[in-house]
Amino acid sequence: MNSHTLLQTVPRNVSEPAGQAVQSPLVEVEQLAKHYFLSRLFSIKSVDGVSFAIRQGEVLGLVGESGCGKSTIARLLTRQTPPTSGQVRIAGQEIADVCGEDLKRLRRTVQLVFQDPFGALDPRMRIGTSMEAPLAQHRIGTREERRDKVMRMLAEVGLDESFYERYPRQCSGGQLQRVVIGRALLLEPRFLICDEPTSALDASMRTQILNLLTDLKRRHRLTMLMISHDLRVVRHICDRIAVMYLGRIVEVADRDALFKTPRHPYTRALIAASMLDRTGLYAPEIQLRGDLPSPLNPPRGCRFHTRCAHAQAKCSQAEPEFESASESHQVRCHFWRELQPDKSAEASSA
Ligand SMILES: Nc1ncnc2c1ncn2[C@@H]1O[C@H](COP(=O)(O)OP(=O)(O)OP(=O)(O)O)[C@@H](O)[C@H]1O
Numbered sequence: 001m002n003s004h005t006l007l008q009t010v011p012r013n014v015s016e017p018a019g020q021a022v023q024s025p026l027v028e029v030e031q032l033a034k035h036y037f038l039s040r041l042f043s044i045k046s047v048d049g050v051s052f053a054i055r056q057g058e059v060l061g062l063v064g065e066s067g068c069g070k071s072t073i074a075r076l077l078t079r080q081t082p083p084t085s086g087q088v089r090i091a092g093q094e095i096a097d098v099c100g101e102d103l104k105r106l107r108r109t110v111q112l113v114f115q116d117p118f119g120a121l122d123p124r125m126r127i128g129t130s131m132e133a134p135l136a137q138h139r140i141g142t143r144e145e146r147r148d149k150v151m152r153m154l155a156e157v158g159l160d161e162s163f164y165e166r167y168p169r170q171c172s173g174g175q176l177q178r179v180v181i182g183r184a185l186l187l188e189p190r191f192l193i194c195d196e197p198t199s200a201l202d203a204s205m206r207t208q209i210l211n212l213l214t215d216l217k218r219r220h221r222l223t224m225l226m227i228s229h230d231l232r233v234v235r236h237i238c239d240r241i242a243v244m245y246l247g248r249i250v251e252v253a254d255r256d257a258l259f260k261t262p263r264h265p266y267t268r269a270l271i272a273a274s275m276l277d278r279t280g281l282y283a284p285e286i287q288l289r290g291d292l293p294s295p296l297n298p299p300r301g302c303r304f305h306t307r308c309a310h311a312q313a314k315c316s317q318a319e320p321e322f323e324s325a326s327e328s329h330q331v332r333c334h335f336w337r338e339l340q341p342d343k344s345a346e347a348s349s350a
Helices: 003-009 070-077 100-109 127-137 143-156 161-165 173-186 203-220 231-237 255-260 265-274 313-317 343-349
Strands: 025-037 043-055 059-063 085-090 110-113 191-195 223-228 240-245 248-254 323-326 329-331
Touching (some): 070 191, 127 143, 143 161, 143 173, 173 203, 203 223, 231 255, 231 265, 240 255, 248 265
Parallel strands (some): 110 191
Antiparallel strands (some): 240 248
């Protein structure tokens, strides 16, 4: 079976209730790595052996500090950059093998929404023209049909018809992000990657865009990867969350389990930091100390040990394996069983 057939025939589960994840993965990532070689001896290990799967209809969150490799994963999943090693399968198809018409179809199946909507739109083009362009590129519909589709999509993302004639400079950041999301959905993708889609917006706009994405996800039965440095964002919209540190995933769990019983000291520190304003609790043993080490020379053993308040000798010597804390909860820490539940995490999950 070629990739064309695969991308066409792996159906959305029509019996699936809107918004509910089903078991079969749409996206499978195995031992993915991206090393940028600066010389024969030195390379930046942006992504260094990452594996995860996203089930059809599921929203997976990918969180971690700036520079831990999140956007590189988005670029690898959309084939904007080739991996150093590892595989990405979408709808069962290894994306590195896809070419020609099949690649065009893949590019339609997977859409990406970035942080900066101003950068994503040509300032000299009216919104309507920008939204119609990908439809024309993929030879979808007549000019009139494309215009109708765009008008309907504008309404779906909460914008009135006047936006069709506007230029980007005549819109707010939140309105433009609606345009960018609508433009991505016009191609009827199955997999939407959102890379920090709300980080350029203020708090009220952020909530509106997250609510819109939640709504569109249900209506279009999308599978999503939500990338953010902000735990509040992934908590709002995700079914499951993967926490990334220095090129690796260190914890994966269902959303509620992650917030209620975070197992990795790094996850605990991120939760504590994100809830600081609300709870006022920030116990010293869960504080995040120092800066992210350089991905040019990641620490030996557990990569987090240089910042971890619980680190012991073993942590600097041996890299922990992924262990299962429960069926759907994995953690990469030698001492996760010995960590006590912390107050910040309890308060934040209340
Ligand atoms: N083209 C490149 N050449 C060299 N290094 C790169 C390149 N792209 C990314 N990196 C490095 O790879 C690491 C991961 O970058 P990436 O942008 O994926 O992180 P991120 O978690 O998305 O951070 P941010 O939220 O700030 O975008 C960083 O150290 C970055 O400097």
